[in-house]
């Protein structure tokens with residue numbers, strides 16, 4: 001489905017809700033479904049590259065023995081799996097993603113690691129079908145920015161946290177600080193003669209502005225919001241390795257790339273090869289990358305709860 005026409009159709013109405021918006025979301029989720037197998041194949045790579053991000057998320061959220069932790073948009077589940085041992089004894093992890101094939105991969109990985117306190121659940125982070133206040137910790141690595149309505153997702157995160165519960169999120173910083181992926185989007189945009197992702201469509205850099213990210217979380221009534229930057233460089237032994245892996249994992253791009261005629265696909269590769277010259281080293285490619293890390297918590301009680309408790 002052509003993303004632009006869906007956006008036009010959803011925005012023409014008085015609300016983005018409704019059948020067209022649901023269809024649009026289903027389209028986005030389907031794009032992630034189409035790359036689930038690749039996320040399984042590259043799970044160790046994704047976790048190795050994201051290790052510093054994961055460590056910072058655990059530092060920010062401090063999961064404790066006996067607590068319940070929810071990972072959203074888990075993909076192959078690396079963050080929740082890294083947290084699982086910290087919750088024992090007595091605590092548990094729910095690995096969730098909107099794509100069932102992703103949670104199946106995460107479940108198999110938890111089984112292979114012999115983790116008895118990990119379960120999986122298919123959940124949309126914009127509509128988290130879990131009871132209010134049911135988690136001590138919510139984590140999400142590189143997922144929130146793909147939500148068409150991240151403000152709704154942030155409110156949902158607050159809702160499922162218990163009072164005092166903590167959240168830690170990671171999103172990619174600005175496109176120009178992440179050439180490892182920005183170069184691909186630039187090359188595809190140039191090849192197609194239109195911006196990718198199209199304006200208004202959530203993409204990997206849609207929450208790449210630290211001030212906007214902070215406002216998004218504060219507006220959702222999360223407290224003690226802190227945003228920090230974390231360098232996440234990407235190294236690859238060759239152009240071919242980087243290109244194949246990046247294209248295989250890029251959910252929103254997968255369908256576009258697969259549908260290109262052979263000559264256009266070749267021209268795209270040539271563009272990308274030219275664009276990465278600045279990142280070539282004697283040992284392969286070395287790209288800078290930047291993640292934004294956000295931490296926050298649900299306050300022990302909100303103003304309305306204070307009023308209720310004091311009987312006003």
Ligand SMILES: C[S@@+](CC[C@H](N)C(=O)[O-])C[C@H]1O[C@@H](n2cnc3c(N)ncnc32)[C@H](O)[C@@H]1O
Nearest residue numbers: 032046073074075097098099124125141142143
């Ligand atoms: C870039 S991958 C990140 C995967 C994993 N968190 C990691 O860091 O390795 C983005 C993930 O977000 C998931 N996703 C996209 N939209 C979602 C939504 N609305 N609700 C839940 N998960 C979603 C995709 O299925 C995919 O697994």
